[in-house]
Amino acid sequence: MKAAKTIERREFLKVSIAASGGLLIGFHLPGMATLASAQHSTTAFMPNAFVRIGADEKITVIVNHSEMGQGVYTSLPMLLADELDADWSRVGFESAPVDPKYNHPAFGIQMTGGSSSVWSGLQQFRQAGAAARAMLVAAAAQQWNVDPSTCRTQSGTVINAGNRKLTYGQLASAAAKLTPPEHVQLKDPKDFKLIGKPLKRLDTPEKLNGQAVFGIDVKLPGMLTAVVARPPIFGAKMKSFDDTRARSTPGVRKIVAVPSGVAVIADTFWQAKVARDVLRIDWDEGGMADFDTSRMMQDFRERAKTPGTSVRKDGDFDAALSSAAKKVEAVYEVPYLSHLMMEPLNCVVDLRPDSCELWTGTQFQTIDRANAAKIAGLPAEKVQIHTTFLGGGFGRRANPASDFVIEAMHIAKAAGAPIKVMWTREDDMNGGWYRPAFLHAIEGGVDASGNASCWRSRLVGQSIMAGTPFAAMIKGKAYDPSSVEGVDDLPYAIPNITVESHQAEIGVPVQWWRSVGHSHTAFAVECFVDELAALAQKDPYQFRRQLLKEKPRHLGVLDLAAQKAGWDKPLPKGMGRGIAVHFAFESYLAHVAEVSVEDSKVRVHRMVCAVDCGEYVNPNIIKAQLESGAIFGASAALYQELTFEKGRLQQTNFHTFPVMRINECPEIDSYIVESKEKAGGIGEPGVPCAAPAIANAIFAATGKRIRRLPIRMSEAV
């Protein structure tokens, strides 16, 4: 009877596998590429690390950046396929294994971040495509016994002067025997067939029928699942635990102490979680037990009254301020924020005596591999990471300490079986590595003719880089550049500018959060520019134009956004329009927001976004990123804040740390400036302008200033 049931269930599973296209129990991960390509090696042509062409005409582009929604599994293949003259309908993607040949050309490690995938891959992927094309042409020319220069390529075929044709698939095995060329000629941009076109994403179909594999979906034979009880307070240490009850709940295999807490290992996630809920742990709460964010902000306010480390000093701020006709002072405050990726953290490890494989959605392959190898006691080459789809990244999965990977390694050592470590939403939110809270005090003035004459910014907040392997990026500066980016390069023509930084040392782990320092500097800077405009009794858009006369690309996006938003058109009573402009990650962004305020409730009706990201690859993806960035920024501006009381985080899940929902989402119009400039980033630049544009629109609607995020009308001044 029992056996019959099991078989029935197996049958059921088999049927489901067939019905859903073969991906339920096993999985074909992009990261399994190495295996798959080994199987095809007799027929496939792999001229370099980035492309494989099969006898079946399939072109597989191997992508060295992680797909976390920003579209790299489409935009990077487009670069390669264009130079290859591939038939786009045959182009697919795979995630690259970890290997130095997939290192970021500018940053020297395999990673995804800094809104850099497209600009850094531009040459790499185009060259890889051009080299493959040259070899296919050479193979065809050899076969026809003609000069390669008499052949041309089109949509996956080589064509000779006599109009004979060979497809790339037909040429694959012959091309595989040739030596890759040393130099290749890249296309003249006017000949691009794919680059610059609004092509659809390649990864959409599998995201519509449940087939896309995220880290959380990976299942290995014999795999167990673990959840971890982590300290309730940062820095707290486990003294002892009582697992009497937990051990007797069904499915539990092991309960072990690991450096990050107590791991409960069970057959399934749910069993592990049920057991964890009845664990009793005695914590040594440590030095953060009375940490309180409201007190921290008070300390920040005090520190901002004293001079900080000098970041920038143009002219003489003090003298200019004392001779200013009018002056204004404002203190801006932003809270800690969670990245809140839709897919909470997870990591699968299969640790064997002589090798180790991991499956996870990471942005930091090189660093995670090195850290995993250290724990495994293996050389890095014996550790492989299969990068799955990421259910959002926003910086969190680029952890300088590889926190979620190292923890999984420790548990794998104890488990004695393949292990999946899963974080609940609460675990993820409580797990640290937040966008740091910042205080930004600004003082400035205008002269008698209403021109901005002086500006002083003082920032107080934690450094992201200090104490991490990235400390080297501080490069002998006495401050962390990522704390002040976006104000250190204040673009406005103001003769006297001082920027100072205070570094706060607090035991809350902090990290890059989509747009990093720009996520807070743009808010303070663009709100204060608005305050100066009001002081000078000028229109905020025209006031900015005046001060940006020498900055054509800032002006370009500012004008485009203002024009598309109809800046001069009157709005109904109770509504207001706000504008903001910012440069980040080599791209220029401007937003105009339209809001209404009714009974202290802010509603954003429309956001107009304009970007100049230089030469661009896929306008469809760029517009999606602008929409995404605006909503991400607006969510933080309107709703989000992490607070601590007695060392304990007060937010746990979406109900206490809300995200914008569809009924709150404004209409968003996005525009791209046509540009021949060097390509810039797009994953992050869309975020920073949202908050100041909304805050400035609130001023236009109500005459009240917002100086603290998230926006609360009760705090407006």
Place this chain on the structure above:
Amino acid sequence: MIVFSVNGKRVDLDIDPSTPLLWVIREQLGLTGTKYGCGMAQCGACTVHINGEAVRSCVAPVSRAAGKSVTTIEGLSPDLSNPLQRAWLEEDVPQCGYCQSGQLMSAAVLLRGKPQPTDEDIDEAMTGNICRCGTYPRIRRAIHRAAELASSGGAR
């Protein structure tokens, strides 16, 4: 023993009846298209249909499915022929994609009840589905598009 059907196939499980349906679907049945986002009916990532109704499977005990018929994203239409999937393709909706199974399953229930939904209908039906990537503008367009596709003869 709990008996129900998933995507038209009979399931027969010996399991603690209080286990959330989400984890039964993902871990016991291996259907991983249904996602976990919050575990407390806040985000909609885990939305499935029980007898045609949209249900947050993270808070529904598996016992609630007993004797009923459950549809997951894998059962919506594996070949992407459902008008919603076609519209999602046309509008190129997903970014990271993690929330999209839940979005589609909620939208499917909306369209069944309101074949020509207004923006307000969409707000009401879809407000329980969070998308951290901010695909809302495209979701809205795609739902309207799917309504058109369905009414212009696309089988549903």
